[in-house]
Amino acid sequence: MQQGSARRSNRDRTAATRAELIAAARKLFTDKSYAETGTPEIVAAAGVTRGALYHHFADKQALFAAVVEQEAQAVSEEIERASPPSLFARDALIAGSDAYLAAMRAPGRTRLLLLDGPAVLGRAAMDVIDNRHGNRSLREGLVAAMRSHSMTRLPVEALTALLAAAFDRAALAIEAGASIEDYRAVLMALIDGLSPAPPQASHPARTR
């Protein structure tokens, strides 16, 4: 018999505390930056003490990694939600691209995922995270396009990485106030430029 609000299983306690820490850290890491956010501030916002933080996470970096992972997965889910797999290869790529750019407009996401993430965790670690989430659909889209011969055959890893890098930079520029149309046009031109046939119109047959 439990009195009041107590009597929670250990697993629930861990899950709740970790979630609150990650949520508080996410808010602060997106509002400010990794370097400008201290662990005292995080635990205060989460309603725990620094002891809890260092019990559940090895260090500040590990908490940051958890936040990055969660946010990368959120972006990935928004992309997959917006791009049904039943389209033509090129259309799927474009839908995914727009979904990515839209997802990255959440406040602070670009700094978290594109600036602090690589600097704090390293590019290698970010590649692992990206390949587990967001880049997967991009790579699959590229492979599908290559298989349907609507894209020249190229090393898939490299192509995925470089296109992803272009998308990342576009997201940063757009957040900084650049023209969405300009960057979208260049991204489409880069993708269409990879098709073996001369890209005359977007769709095979369609008069404007």
Place this chain on the structure above:
Amino acid sequence: MQQGSARRSNRDRTAATRAELIAAARKLFTDKSYAETGTPEIVAAAGVTRGALYHHFADKQALFAAVVEQEAQAVSEEIERASPPSLFARDALIAGSDAYLAAMRAPGRTRLLLLDGPAVLGRAAMDVIDNRHGNRSLREGLVAAMRSHSMTRLPVEALTALLAAAFDRAALAIEAGASIEDYRAVLMALIDGLSPAPPQASHPARTR
């Protein structure tokens, strides 16, 4: 009359101290990272005290910015040295690309310029630095290619930024051990894909 090694003009003292601080900081920032390098370590390596550092630079970030600026200029000079302006537009672009990738293989440069730089100074500040140095030749090469109708007309700012982003990611991947040939091939395919004519061969007329 000066005894020993003393009697230096104030301007010389400033120049010498600043240079030594920047050199020491450059070594440490490329050996380790910005976050892992403390000002006590920097001034010890430079043979001065922290007082001198904070006399010449507003804070640690300002010293870091000076190092980034110097390193970006070094990269830019290596590119311009390797790419004579008398070639065809596409050849100039390729020569510049290879020079950039070669220049970025200096130890620690990728982390300094591509990871820590954007995270510490922000993408906007890095864009200003890049546009003052490295990106200039890239942008000029693209404009030249567009004027000679060997490249489709696109927003120049956006195209420069996105191609630069791809080059940056390629440099990071190569440093991480990826295949140079793969990434070079994709970069060339991205550039060649922007030409309005169907890209059959690299040069206008040349069998294989």
Place this chain on the structure above:
DNA sequence: CGAATAACATACAGTCTGCATGTAAATGGC
């Protein structure tokens, strides 16, 4: 040749990180 200023050096306050230690709550075998 002094007064003003620049180029440092030294000392200090505040903050942060990671760890070590202590305590309360849950778990699991008997």
Place this chain on the structure above:
DNA sequence: GCCATTTACATGCAGACTGTATGTTATTCG
């Protein structure tokens, strides 16, 4: 159901670092 063990925290501490304030020495300039 009870007790030993483990887990989930809280508290306190040591070391390091950043930025600034103050003091000192070397230049510059009228």
